[in-house]
Amino acid sequence: LSALVSVSEKLLADTKVPAFAELETRSYQLSDEAHKVHSFRTGEEFLVKTPITEANAIAIADVYLAGQLPADAVLDSVTPITAQDVTVAYNVRYERVLDGKRIESNDYNNHISLLVNDGIVASESILWPTISAAPKSTLSVMSVARAVEIAALELANYAKKPITIVDAEVVYANGADGVIVPGYALISETGHRIIVNATNGLIIQ
Numbered sequence: 001l002s003a004l005v006s007v008s009e010k011l012l013a014d015t016k017v018p019a020f021a022e023l024e025t026r027s028y029q030l031s032d033e034a035h036k037v038h039s040f041r042t043g044e045e046f047l048v049k050t051p052i053t054e055a056n057a058i059a060i061a062d063v064y065l066a067g068q069l070p071a072d073a074v075l076d077s078v079t080p081i082t083a084q085d086v087t088v089a090y091n092v093r094y095e096r097v098l099d100g101k102r103i104e105s106n107d108y109n110n111h112i113s114l115l116v117n118d119g120i121v122a123s124e125s126i127l128w129p130t131i132s133a134a135p136k137s138t139l140s141v142m143s144v145a146r147a148v149e150i151a152a153l154e155l156a157n158y159a160k161k162p163i164t165i166v167d168a169e170v171v172y173a174n175g176a177d178g179v180i181v182p183g184y185a186l187i188s189e190t191g192h193r194i195i196v197n198a199t200n201g202l203i204i205q
Helices: 019-023 043-047 054-064 144-155
Strands: 005-007 028-030 036-039 073-083 086-098 101-104 111-117 120-127 131-133 163-174 179-188 193-197
Touching (some): 005 144, 054 086, 054 111, 054 120, 073 111, 101 179, 144 179, 144 193
Parallel strands (some): 005 163, 101 163
Antiparallel strands (some): 086 101, 086 111, 163 179
16 A cells, blocks of 8 residues: 555455444543552562462452452453563453453553562552443444555554554544544554554544
8 A cells, every 4th residue: 555554455355344333323431530550569579480370360360359350351461570581470461342342542551450479469550441421423434444545544654664464353442532432453464553443544543
C-alpha cells in the first residue's frame, strides 16, 4: 500500500464483517478513574532468586484477588522478572474482555498487574475504571480489508521504518472521549499491535 507499510494478501481479501456487527447499536464508556499503583516492598529485595514457580505465582495471585477479581477479567500473561540472569519475581497480568473480546488501546489497556515474589504480592498496578452503557448510536462496522487499507495509509504518514501487517484480531477499542467501540488489533510481523476503530478504520489515538 505504500513504500513503508505492507499488508498480507490474506487480510486484504478478508471482506467479511466480524461477529460484533450484531452489537453495532451498542457502545460503552469508561469513567475517569486514576491509574492506581501500590508498591509494598523495596527494589533491593528483588535481588535474590525466588523459590516460587509460574504456577505458584498464579495461585498466589488468585488468593490475593479472591472475591475481588472482576467478572470481566481474564488472565493475560505470567512474565518472569529477571535480575543477574535469575528469576526474582513474576508479573501476573489480567486484562479486560467485553462480550468475549479484549478491550485494547494504543496507550494503556485496562489491567490488573501483580508482582509476585517469595510467596506474596509485592506490588500492584490497577487500571480498571467503571464501564457504563453510553447512549445508543448506529455504528456501521467495516470489514477487515477495508479497515486495514485505511489504517495502513494513515500509518504510512508517520512510520519511520518498514512495517508489515500480517494478521488482525477482533477487539473492542477505547475510542474518543472514552467510548468503547468495535475495533481491530492489526498485528505486525514483529508482534506489535496497532488498534484501529472498526467503524472508520482510523488508528485509535
